[in-house]
Each structure stands twice: as C-alpha cells, then as structure tokens.
Amino acid sequence: MIKDTKIGVKGMEVWKKSPLFHGMTEQKIEEILMQEQCRRKKYEKGTFVFLEGDVPKSLFLLIQGKVTISQSTMSGRRILLTDITRSGDLFGEVYLFIGKEAYDMDAQAVEDSEVLEIAGEIPRVLWQNMLEIFAKKAYLMNQKVKVLGCASIREKIVRYLFERKNTDGTIRGNLVREEMAEYMNVTRPSLSRELGSMQKEGILEIQGRDIRIADWEKFEMYL
Missing domain, CATH: 2.60.120.10 (Jelly Rolls)
Known part of the structure; x- marks a missing residue:
C-alpha cells in the first residue's frame, strides 16, 4: 500500500x-x-x-x-x-x-x-x-566494481574489508553476512566458509559483527 x-x-x-x-x-x-x-x-x-x-x-x-x-x-x-x-x-x-x-x-x-x-x-x-x-x-560504484572483478571469494572479501577498514585494521559493525554475500554476488554459505577459513589461518579475527585484520602480510597477498 x-x-x-x-x-x-x-x-x-x-x-x-x-x-x-x-x-x-x-x-x-x-x-x-x-x-x-x-x-x-x-x-x-x-x-x-x-x-x-x-x-x-x-x-x-x-x-x-x-x-x-x-x-x-x-x-x-x-x-x-x-x-x-x-x-x-x-x-x-x-x-x-x-x-x-x-x-x-x-x-x-x-x-x-x-x-x-x-x-x-x-x-x-x-x-x-x-x-x-x-x-x-x-566513486562508490568504482569500489564495488573492484570487488566484483576479483577472481575468488577470498579476494572479494579482502577488497571489501580493505575499503572499509579503520586505521587500526578493524571493521566494526559491518559483518552482516547476508548483505556482504549479496554485495559480492556470492552465496552466504560460501562466504561463511571462506571467512571461517581466513579466521583459522590467522588472517582475520571475527567477534560478532566486528572484524580485525590479524595478519596484514597474508591479508595483502590477496589485494
């Protein structure tokens, strides 16, 4: 109505x-x-x-x-x-x-x-x-094109987080997985699996909806 x-x-x-x-x-x-x-x-x-x-x-x-x-x-x-x-x-x-x-x-x-x-x-x-x-x-559309142009889900995640990080390497309150998956044009289960893998490898630390880039050297390998 x-x-x-x-x-x-x-x-x-x-x-x-x-x-x-x-x-x-x-x-x-x-x-x-x-x-x-x-x-x-x-x-x-x-x-x-x-x-x-x-x-x-x-x-x-x-x-x-x-x-x-x-x-x-x-x-x-x-x-x-x-x-x-x-x-x-x-x-x-x-x-x-x-x-x-x-x-x-x-x-x-x-x-x-x-x-x-x-x-x-x-x-x-x-x-x-x-x-x-x-x-x-x-400008914002250009940032999204960069994300969508990445070859792998991991590269998309890294590019997405890199554009949203604070100076201390944190991304606070932005981890809404459904929205991230839609933005990247990937399925939510695939996104969750990759985020889990990156956490296990020590690249990211995830607490609720907050993320911290834990290993910058490994993280920047995918930029």
Missing part, C-alpha cells in the same frame, strides 16, 4: 542533513518543498517504489525506513546493488539525467518507509548538489 500526501516542511532536520539540500537555508528548502512536484509517500514493507521497466519521472529521497535497489539476472537471480538506509539519501535520480526510457532495476521498501518524491524537472537550484552526489556515487 502507498500513501501519497503533500510534503509540507515537517522534518526539517532530515532535509538539512540531506546532500540534496546541502548549504541551503531553511527558507530556501521550504520554498523547494512547497512546490507542487514534491510529494511525501509512505510505502508498506514489500511495496515497490519503482520496478524495472517503469518510466523514470522522479527522483526519490529517503525520509525514514529502508529501500533496497536490486536487479534481476537472465537466470532470475536477484543481485543487490545497494541499500538506501540513511535519512536524506537519494535514489533513482540518475535516470532523469541520462535519458533512459526505463529503469533497469527495482527499488523496494524492505520495511515500512517514507520517501520524498520530486517529480518532473529538477529545480535548477539543486543542480550543483546533484553533481556532487553523482561524483560520490560514481
């Missing part, structure tokens, strides 16, 4: 934190949000924000909840592209700028979610921030 309402200006803290409105005054943000093309929509868990094949007409900003962006392979397998989890983050915006006639991915609310939709032509005042958002997303 989808509930569609006029956006209003409620939730200014969300708008101010969003990169879309970076550097803008509250007055300017209010002027944009009060335009007719801005709508607040609520999506129940399991509802699609858009489907592969739909015609792109809007950009979307997460207010609260979680939206998963995924794509189908020829065999029918689902590949996780990204999760939209932070209030203020955008999704679907690139299609308005590259002239694609249809989405080639799905956006699904995986929990009850609320989304800001800006339909039609994007207000010119947002263009500079949009360019910065595109640049950041291009």
